[in-house]
Amino acid sequence: MKKLSVISFVLFMVVVAAISCSDVKRNRGKAYMPDMSDSRAYETYSHSPVFADGQTNREPVAGTIKRGEVFTFHLAKDNVGDTANYFASKAVRNPLPALDAVDLKEAERLYLINCGICHGAKLNGNGPLWKDGDGPYPSKPATLVGDAKYENMPEGQMFYSVTYGKNLMGSYASQLNAKQRWMVIAYIKSKQTKTQPVAAPVADSAAVKTVAAK
Numbered sequence: 001m002k003k004l005s006v007i008s009f010v011l012f013m014v015v016v017a018a019i020s021c022s023d024v025k026r027n028r029g030k031a032y033m034p035d036m037s038d039s040r041a042y043e044t045y046s047h048s049p050v051f052a053d054g055q056t057n058r059e060p061v062a063g064t065i066k067r068g069e070v071f072t073f074h075l076a077k078d079n080v081g082d083t084a085n086y087f088a089s090k091a092v093r094n095p096l097p098a099l100d101a102v103d104l105k106e107a108e109r110l111y112l113i114n115c116g117i118c119h120g121a122k123l124n125g126n127g128p129l130w131k132d133g134d135g136p137y138p139s140k141p142a143t144l145v146g147d148a149k150y151e152n153m154p155e156g157q158m159f160y161s162v163t164y165g166k167n168l169m170g171s172y173a174s175q176l177n178a179k180q181r182w183m184v185i186a187y188i189k190s191k192q193t194k195t196q197p198v199a200a201p202v203a204d205s206a207a208v209k210t211v212a213a214k
């Protein structure tokens with residue numbers, strides 16, 4: 001008899017547990033101040049009545065630094081027609097310590113993914129999008145290796161151009177974070193010094209081609 005009551009008690013508990021688990025509460029009762037429990041967010045691409053321009057997508061507030069963006073670069077993008085910050089960027093030094101072999105390999109990988117298509121795997125400005133002018137790109141990418149102009153370009157100025165874009169080259173700030181951009185520039189610099197002495201003059205484009213072909 002005792003056994004039977006134990007068994008029936010256990011069974012009863014199992015049934016109660018099963019019922020209470022399946023009973024999903026769909027009604028949360030009265031909501032006091034519903035704005036506090038329901039988000040009033042707008043869909044990403046929907047019209048926003050809050051802003052004068054009606055846009056819901058906003059630029060981040062000026063001066064916002066992305067989480068994880070370790071290095072600050074104090075030079076803002078120049079206004080159209082102004083080049084003060086572009087020239088000031090010449091004085092900015094790469095904040096990274098010298099890259100070890102692993103980091104250099106990673107920098108090369110980032111370069112080949114993001115830049116090689118235009119600037120070429122050999123950094124000679126002749127990537128698949130340019131192909132000696134036969135490619136679809138309308139403007140010659142800079143000859144990063146083999147042209148004295150770019151061999152001598154300070155790393156800070158390269159960083160400026162990669163961050164904000166230069167003429168037909170867009171900004172790479174959204175694809176590569178600041179550390180990755182400095183790494184890619186360190187990679188370019190490492191190739192430059194290896195391929196050609198820094199101040200070597202390059203007389204004309206034929207000479208550029210000869211150097212680049214090596």
Ligand code: HEC
Pocket residue numbers: 111114115116117118119129137139140141142157158161162166167168169170172176184185
């Ligand atoms: C879609 C093609 C394209 C891609 C991709 C590209 N560039 Fe460029 N880049 C150009 C062109 C075109 C120029 C020449 C801009 C000018 O001076 O008119 C240029 C110029 C440059 C310069 C010289 C900037 C200056 O101030 O004169 C640097 C440095 C450079 N690119 C680095 C990079 C790096 C690093 C990447 C990858 C993160 C990259 N580029 C990706 C097309 C490209």
